[in-house]
Amino acid sequence: QVQLVESGGGLVQAGGSLRLSCAASGRTFSNDPMGWFRQHPGKEREFVAGINWSGGSTSYGDSVKGRFTISRDNAQNTVYLQMNTLNPDDTAVYYCTARAGGSVYYFQNPERWDYWGQGTQVTVSS
Helix, strand or coil, X not given: CCEEEEECCEEEECCCXXXXXEEEECCCCCCCCEEEEEECCCCCCEEEEEEXXXXXXXXXXXXXXXXXXXXXXXXXXXXXXXXXXXXXHXXXXXXXXXXXXXXXXXXXXXXXXXXXXXXXXXXXXX
């Protein structure tokens, strides 16, 4: 059974930083794209960042460019999201995701991604 388990969410003040982790089990994703989405209450899931199999290529949503950094450790089957200069608009549930093959790591349509974590809440206070 494939599982993606996020950790690292929580409450932070505006201007602060958080680092999310997503540990995968049940399947190795070292050859597959991985990514992060987020969902604000009452809104659709929004693409945050994607990373190719090697970590050499990344893509970001416009609202997080320059502030967030995605990375991965294939030996640990883990993907990370470093979030800096957080603001209240970043408050959301953050989801880790992975694709079962393919090379595209920047699909903004969540239906193009195959595996999902349960989500972790990030709350940024003003």
